[in-house]
Amino acid sequence: xxxxxxxxxxxxxxxxxxxxxxxxxxxxxxxxxxxxxxxxxxxxxxxxxxxxxxxxxxxxxxxxxxxxxxxxxxxxxxxxxxxxxxxxxxxxxxxxxxxxxxxxxxxxxxxxxxxxxxxxxxxxxxxxxxxxxxxxxxxxxxxxxxxxxxxxxxxxxxxxxxxxxxxxxxxxxxxxxxxxxxxxxxxxxxxxxxxxxxxxxxxxxxxxxxxxxxxxxxxxxxx
Numbered sequence: 321x322x323x324x325x326x327x328x329x330x331x332x333x334x335x336x337x338x339x340x341x342x343x344x345x346x347x348x349x350x351x352x353x354x355x356x357x358x359x360x361x362x363x364x365x366x367x368x369x370x371x372x373x374x375x376x377x378x379x380x381x382x383x384x385x386x387x388x389x390x391x392x393x394x395x396x397x398x399x400x401x402x403x404x405x406x407x408x409x410x411x412x413x414x415x416x417x418x419x420x421x422x423x424x425x426x427x428x429x430x431x432x433x434x435x436x437x438x439x440x441x442x443x444x445x446x447x448x449x450x451x452x453x454x455x456x457x458x459x460x461x462x463x464x465x466x467x468x469x470x471x472x473x474x475x476x477x478x479x480x481x482x483x484x485x486x487x488x489x490x491x492x493x494x495x496x497x498x499x500x501x502x503x504x505x506x507x508x509x510x511x512x513x514x515x516x517x518x519x520x521x522x523x524x525x526x527x528x529x530x531x532x533x534x535x536x537x538x539x540x541x542x543x
Contacts, residue, residue, distance in 0.1 A: 338444045339390040340401050341382045342371025347434035349408070353425060363425055365442070366496035368400035368469045374439050381413030386441060400469055402493065407441040445493040447500045450513055452491060454526040455502065457484045457511075463522045465509040469501050470494055477509035485526060486511070 352369045373395040374382060386392045387406055408417040408425055416438070417425045432438070457463050462481045466474035469492050480486065488502040491513070500514040502523070512522050 338446060339386060339392045339406065340371065340395065340403075340442045340444050341374060341386075341392055341439065342395045342399075342401070342442070343374045343437055343439055344369065344371055345434065346429050346432040346436045346438050349438055349440065350426060350429050353405070353429075357424070361419065361422055363405045363419070364495075365402040365405070367494055368402045368492055370398055370400050371395055371440070371442070372398045378413050378439065382409070382439060382441070385409055385413055385415055390443070392441070400492070401442055401444050402495070403442045403444040405440055405442055409439040409441075411437060411439075413439065445495065447491050447493045450488075450491050450500055450502070450525070452488050455486050455488050455504075455513070455523040456526050457482050457486065457523050459520070459522040463511045465504065465507055465511055467509055469503070469510050471497055471499065471501075471512070474510070478507045480511065486523070488513075488523075 348369070352365050352367070353363055354366060357363050379394050382394060383392055385407055390406075404419070405425065406419050407415055408428065410416050416428050417423070429438070457480045460482060462479055462484070464479055465477040467477055468474040471494075487505040489505055490503040492501050492503075493499075493516075494501055495516070498515055498517040499512050500516060501510050502513045503510050514521050
């Protein structure tokens with residue numbers, strides 16, 4: 321017998337716990353920054369942006385420029401990240417803007433050449449309850465597989481039927497689309513795991529499904 325169980329939660333945690341140092345152009349940074357900040361002058365990327373690795377010569381200056389309470393991960397390859405922007409630095413790792421300065425990063429970036437490279441320290445949003453591993457597609461309509469981490473403008477890669485088991489290799493929060501997204505192994509692409517507003521799940525970790533069934537079986541045995 322197959323069991324179905326709905327779990328409702330009040331909030332979704334998108335924990336920002338990892339500080340990333342990466343490189344991008346001033347034009348790209350302006351393009352991805354929102355038009356206004358969140359309360360407390362918090363500026364953020366609400367969709368994943370591609371950050372390149374900074375030159376090795378800047379690794380130590382970048383480390384010194386981090387907020388004191390954070391560990392820092394310096395990118396070695398190009399990767400997509402989203403989250404809160406803590407620092408914007410120039411080509412010599414001098415701080416051009418920091419989150420507690422009270423002004424807008426755009427005021428600084430507007431004075432730069434569009435192709436000028438800047439360096440950013442971003443506190444990455446990490447979905448708290450989803451981790452890499454095997455997931456079971458649970459949505460009644462299955463799940464669509466797209467070519468990109470964001471759904472807007474993606475190319476359809478395939479469709480997955482309800483009950484399909486997939487291997488999730490990477491997980492990203494995309495607050496702008498109210499989605500938790502997972503990159504799967506086969507077919508190679510991205511699926512939505514959760515709508516963070518409605519809490520609807522397209523897929524759940526396989527061990528969660530197994531544990532739910534075991535718990536219901538035990539409850540039946542006790543009646």
